Amino acid sequence: MDNQEGIIDYVDKIGYPVVIKPVNGKMGRAVYANIKDKEQLMTAISEARLAYDYHEYLVEKYHAGKEYRIYVVDNKVVAVTHRMPANITGDGQSSVKELINKKNSERRKNPYLRRKLIKIDSEVQNSLKKLGYNQNSILKKEERVFLRDKSNLSSGGDPIEAMAELSKEVKQIAVDSLKAIPSLPHAGIDIIVDPDSNKNGVVLEINSTAEISFHCFPVQGEAIDVPKAIIDYYFPESIDKKKANFYYDYNRLLEPLKTGVAEEVKVSKPLIGNLYTRKYIVTGKVNKVGYMNWIKNKALQINLSGYAKKIKKDKVEVFLVGSNKVEVEEFESLCWKGSKRSIVKNVESKQIETGLDKLIKFGFEVII
Structure with missing residues (x-):
């Protein structure tokens, strides 16, 4: 430079x-x-x-045309997303600034896009100026204006699921591009498709650590489970197995490693076999006295997952999941005991159906 x-x-x-x-x-x-x-x-x-x-x-x-992110796993195209540059569509009444604010309101509802809003920076202002507009201009109804040339979602672009519209020839270009790097089993391939022929395309980049979340949260089209395709590639023996309703909080597991607090993190052993659940409603002096952390430590010692959650000033909900029915049921005695500074007045036990229909986080957490 x-x-x-x-x-x-x-x-x-x-x-x-x-x-x-x-x-x-x-x-x-x-x-x-x-x-x-x-x-x-x-x-x-x-x-x-x-x-x-x-x-x-x-x-x-520079090559003109529609840009696509094509995710390839083991020589197979599993997802295609058209990344449309930041844009707004007129309604005949709202100003450009108002349309951008409305678009951002919609983006906040999308788990992936909620922090990737359209900012009125110099690039946006220059794009408007080229078209003879400014922030106060009123666009005609259904008039679409592109605010940027680049299609990055982080700067306001829209992810649109596009598997059906991409030609087999361009999909093959993506597959062949990945084959050019034998040590790379999966990646995101950025391709510009020729506007004059949907059979031709130009490879922009091969992203070995491509972001995959937007495939799961498009603004149009079906969500594509790219994480599943990647997991199935590495663990083919689990493809036809019944999936558990448990998950690890990956970010929380990494936090002590990133901050340098710990050099090693051990996770709870996965629960296998029949699962048993129980909910305990504990009343008394159970908040701000170390009660919930005490419950957490006891649950982790016997490999129970779940949570302790504050309901009211004098009430805590304890939810448990385990593979040992006796340990789950006998945990009631620990709820009565509590920490040194706590005073438990009552423990109400509630049976819950063992058929879990919601995701449960591995380990035990305290929810204030």
Whole structure:
């Protein structure tokens, strides 16, 4: 990036339009697409130097067309998502700013997009200016305006499930791209499809650590379970097995490792066989006296999962799941005992059907 004249000379050789992006970037940061002339190129270089800390950039030929993220697992396309750049659609009454706010309100309802909102930055303002609009402009009904050239979801793009619309030829391009890296069994392939022929496409990137959440939460189309495809690849012996309703809180498990508090984390053993559940409603002096943490420690000692949750000032709910019926039922005596500072006045035992119809987290947690 320091060799500005070298960049200009190279662009002159490959021709405009071009794309500039950092060698080790992510989430669309510092990516400048569809640069059409030297003036725009100089502006992009200046902005990149001022706003970002990347030192090495790639200069590529820009290809027009629809962009797709194709996820390939073991030579099979398992998901296709069209990533549409940030956009709004007019209603004939609302201003551009109001339409962006409405779009963001919808994005907040999506578990994946709720923090990936459309921000009115210089790129958005420049896009509007090119179209002769500003934040106060009123768009015609059904008029769609694209606010960015790049399609990154982190900057306001829309994930649209698109398996059916992608041609078999382009899907094969994605599969062949993955085959070019023998050590990589699965990856996300970014492809631009030729607007004049849906059988042709240009590979932009092969993402070995591609984000997969947006395949599960599209704004249009069916959710695709990419995590399942990856797990089935690594553990084929479990494909036809009955799945348990238990899960680990992966982020919480990693937290002590990331913060340096611990060098090793041990997780609870998985529960197998018949499962038994019980709920205890405990009344008394059971809050802010170490009662729930005491219950948690006792449950973990005998490999019971569940939670202790505050219901009222003087009431706690204890929910237990275990593979040993006797241990689950006899836990009532521990609920009566409690911590040193607690005073238990009553324990109400409630039987729960053993057929669990909801997900249960492995381990035991305290819910305040």
